[in-house]
Every structure is written in structure tokens, then in C-alpha cells.
Amino acid sequence: MQSINEIDELIKNISKLPGLGPKSARRIILKLINHKEDLFKPTINSMANVFKNIIRCKECGSIKSEKSSCLNCQKSSKKTSKICIVETIADQWSVENSNVFNGYYHILGGTLNNINNKLNQHFLIDSLISKIKKNNIDEVIIATSATIEGQTTSFYIQDCLKDLNIKISKLAQGIPIGGEIDSLDDGTLSSAFKNRGSL
Numbered sequence: 637m638q639s640i641n642e643i644d645e646l647i648k649n650i651s652k653l654p655g656l657g658p659k660s661a662r663r664i665i666l667k668l669i670n671h672k673e674d675l676f677k678p679t680i681n682s683m684a685n686v687f688k689n690i691i692r693c694k695e696c697g698s699i700k701s702e703k704s705s706c707l708n709c710q711k712s713s714k715k716t717s718k719i720c721i722v723e724t725i726a727d728q729w730s731v732e733n734s735n736v737f738n739g740y741y742h743i744l745g746g747t748l749n750n751i752n753n754k755l756n757q758h759f760l761i762d763s764l765i766s767k768i769k770k771n772n773i774d775e776v777i778i779a780t781s782a783t784i785e786g787q788t789t790s791f792y793i794q795d796c797l798k799d800l801n802i803k804i805s806k807l808a809q810g811i812p813i814g815g816e817i818d819s820l821d822d823g824t825l826s827s828a829f830k831n832r833g834s835l
């Protein structure tokens with residue numbers, strides 16, 4: 637295969653993305669090169685826009701546009717006074733798609749295992765506690781993965797919230813051992829929510 641430095645570098649970067657290896661990265665890049673104006677250009681523009689304007693919300697850890705307020709933090713009469721704590725944005729989207737929960741979300745941005753220092757700051761614990769108080773939250777649902785890291789993180793969060801007078805629950809039946817929230821189907825996730833238990 638003909639080797640061109642610029643393309644090799646792009647293949648190397650694209651193949652680091654989830655679900656893609658060098659072969660699919662090559663196919664994507666060739667498709668883009670063959671459709672420079674109608675696909676490559678708009679893709680680059682959209683990526684540049686997202687890169688420039690999308691940031692992590694300092695209160696809930698979700699993503700938001702720099703120019704507008706965070707939809708997840710926004711108060712709404714349609715939201716219940718509950719907060720669901722998840723590890724990643726992908727987990728938030730999975731729970732949202734299952735339509736089983738309509739309260740607020742708090743996104744940790746990782747687990748105890750992959751965040752080594754400044755845990756409270758990274759997990760936005762202060763902001764979580766102040767939101768619980770400010771919005772009269774009556775229940776926090778910890779929806780971390782059923783992995784060792786996820787469960788350790790769950791214990792850590794429980795400990796951070798132990799002095800608050802609220803119900804703390806976590807997802808129960810439905811999650812297979814070693815399973816990650818992001819990979820569950822809607823039915824399994826829905827059953828896990830319905831069968832959540834008090835801690």
C-alpha cells in the first residue's frame with residue numbers, strides 16, 4: 637500500500653477511536669478524501685465547532701454548549717426531585733434513551749480507578765451536595781457499572797453523601813457481573829431501575 641505521511645497520521649489517530657481499527661479508519665479516510673467538498677469539509681467544520689464550543693458543565697459534569705446554559709442543570713417542573721449518578725456521558729444517554737428516569741443527572745467523568753488525585757474536585761462532589769440541598773432532592777440513585785471500579789466508586793459516593801438526610805439507592809437486578817451501563821439494552825436497564833434497592 638502506498639504510504640503518505642499525512643494519511644498515515646490520520647489513520648493512526650482515527651484508529652484510536654472506540655470500535656475502530658486501522659482497517660475501518662482507512663475506509664473512513666478514503667471515503668472522506670473521495671468526498672472532499674460534500675463530506676470532508678462539513679465534517680471538519682462540525683468537529684471544529686464541537687471542539688471549540690462544547691465544554692464540561694462545572695456543576696453536573698455533563699456536556700453543554702459554552703454559549704448556553706446546561707440543559708441537565710436547568711430546573712423544570714417535568715423533572716422529579718431525584719439525581720441519577722453515572723460514570724460517563726454515554727451512560728447518561730443510555731439511561732435517557734430508556735425513558736425510565738426523568739430527574740437530574742450527575743456525571744462523574746470516570747471511576748476511582750482511572751482518576752488518581754483530586755477526586756472530589758473531579759467528581760464535582762461539592763456541586764452535587766449543593767444541588768441536593770438547593771433543589772430539595774429526595775433521592776440519589778447511584779448508577780455506576782457493576783464492575784469492581786464502579787462499585788468502589790459507588791461506596792465512595794455513598795460516603796460523601798452520608799451526612800445528608802436523603803434516600804440513597806443503587807441499581808440492582810438486571811446488571812450482569814462485569815457489565816457496564818453503556819452496553820446494556822433498554823429492557824435490562826429499565827429492570828435495573830425498577831428493582832433498585834435502598835443502601
Ligand SMILES: [Zn+2]
Nearest residue numbers: 693696706709
Ligand atoms: Zn450541568
